[in-house]
Amino acid sequence: MSGTRNPGTGLDAHLLGDIRINTPAVERRAATLPVRRSLKKEWQAGWLLNAVRCIDLTTLSGDDTPDRVARLCAKARQPVAPDLLDAMGVQGLTTGAVCVYPTMVAAAKRALGNSGIPVASVATGFPAGLMPLDLRLAEIRHAVDQGADEIDIVIARAHVLRAEWSALYDEIRAMRDACGTARMKAILATGDLKSLENVARASHVAMQAGADWIKTSTGKEGVNATLPVSLVMCRAIRDHHARTGHKVGFKPAGGLRTAKDAIAWQILMREELGRDWLAPDLFRIGASSLLGDIERQISHHVTGRYAAGYRQAIA
Numbered sequence: 001m002s003g004t005r006n007p008g009t010g011l012d013a014h015l016l017g018d019i020r021i022n023t024p025a026v027e028r029r030a031a032t033l034p035v036r037r038s039l040k041k042e043w044q045a046g047w048l049l050n051a052v053r054c055i056d057l058t059t060l061s062g063d064d065t066p067d068r069v070a071r072l073c074a075k076a077r078q079p080v081a082p083d084l085l086d087a088m089g090v091q092g093l094t095t096g097a098v099c100v101y102p103t104m105v106a107a108a109k110r111a112l113g114n115s116g117i118p119v120a121s122v123a124t125g126f127p128a129g130l131m132p133l134d135l136r137l138a139e140i141r142h143a144v145d146q147g148a149d150e151i152d153i154v155i156a157r158a159h160v161l162r163a164e165w166s167a168l169y170d171e172i173r174a175m176r177d178a179c180g181t182a183r184m185k186a187i188l189a190t191g192d193l194k195s196l197e198n199v200a201r202a203s204h205v206a207m208q209a210g211a212d213w214i215k216t217s218t219g220k221e222g223v224n225a226t227l228p229v230s231l232v233m234c235r236a237i238r239d240h241h242a243r244t245g246h247k248v249g250f251k252p253a254g255g256l257r258t259a260k261d262a263i264a265w266q267i268l269m270r271e272e273l274g275r276d277w278l279a280p281d282l283f284r285i286g287a288s289s290l291l292g293d294i295e296r297q298i299s300h301h302v303t304g305r306y307a308a309g310y311r312q313a314i315a
């Protein structure tokens with residue numbers, strides 16, 4: 001990530017109290033986003049390649065093993081078949097990061113070697129976050145000791161649902177301190193937060209507490225990333241930038257499976273936040289099974305036909 005980090009601010013309770021969301025207007029605007037730009041074919045391929053470099057290629061399963069993580073890392077290093085990239089004149093394409101559980105960080109670091117691809121680790125009792133705070137902080141420190149470059153924390157949803165904003169702020173601030181030089185993504189688990197107002201409030205608290213990115217979901221909630229929720233989070237990011245001058249990144253995650261999804265979310269970034277938010281330092285897509293469809297579409301762009309599924313064995 002280039003540039004300075006978001007240092008956060010004090011907790012601004014007034015701002016939280018003033019938040020009002022016009023839900024029908026948000027839903028209408030979100031519905032227009034996927035159809036907003038009719039992309040020329042060449043541009044579509046460019047947007048798909050950009051999506052690849054912004055993917056946090058993820059495995060967060062109970063049956064993860066170091067071997068599976070090593071295979072995922074091989075895919076992160078070479079996310080699209082070299083012949084397709086050659087045909088498009090593209091070199092050195094990698095995913096934005098790989099994202100794993102803390103016990104898999106060492107295996108990911110080994111497999112990624114000197115590729116420069118960051119390892120992101122979930123922590124703080126992912127996905128529910130229902131562990132004592134000292135254990136959640138210890139888990140962050142463990143992941144950082146293992147070599148994690150980025151930490152994806154989960155917030156305690158109860159603090160949002162009970163409007164305990166200073167407790168939420170203090171916890172996230174302590175997590176940011178425990179991360180040290182590792183960049184911190186704050187997962188809001190928006191599917192658990194009950195209202196778009198709560199999504200906006202939690203976004204602001206996380207940014208005020210120093211989150212480097214705010215992220216929609218763990219992938220384990222009943223409802224994961226949606227465009228309306230993402231729109232509300234992006235507007236909170238825009239507002240934070242206008243107030244403080246600091247740019248916070250955005251990471252939609254959970255349920256993003258198709259090349260169409262990848263393009264819709266990039267249009268959202270472009271329309272609501274601008275070009276700066278289309279690069280991996282400010283935009284990541286958390287996904288375990290998106291890359292396969294993107295590669296299929298790229299293959300179709302280059303060869304005029306869809307490749308067989310076995311060519312995109314992972315992700």
Ligand SMILES: O=C[C@H](O)COP(=O)(O)O
Pocket residue numbers: 058060099217218219220253254255256286287288289
């Ligand atoms: O952070 C990433 C998510 O856990 C991925 O969710 P997914 O498996 O639905 O792509």
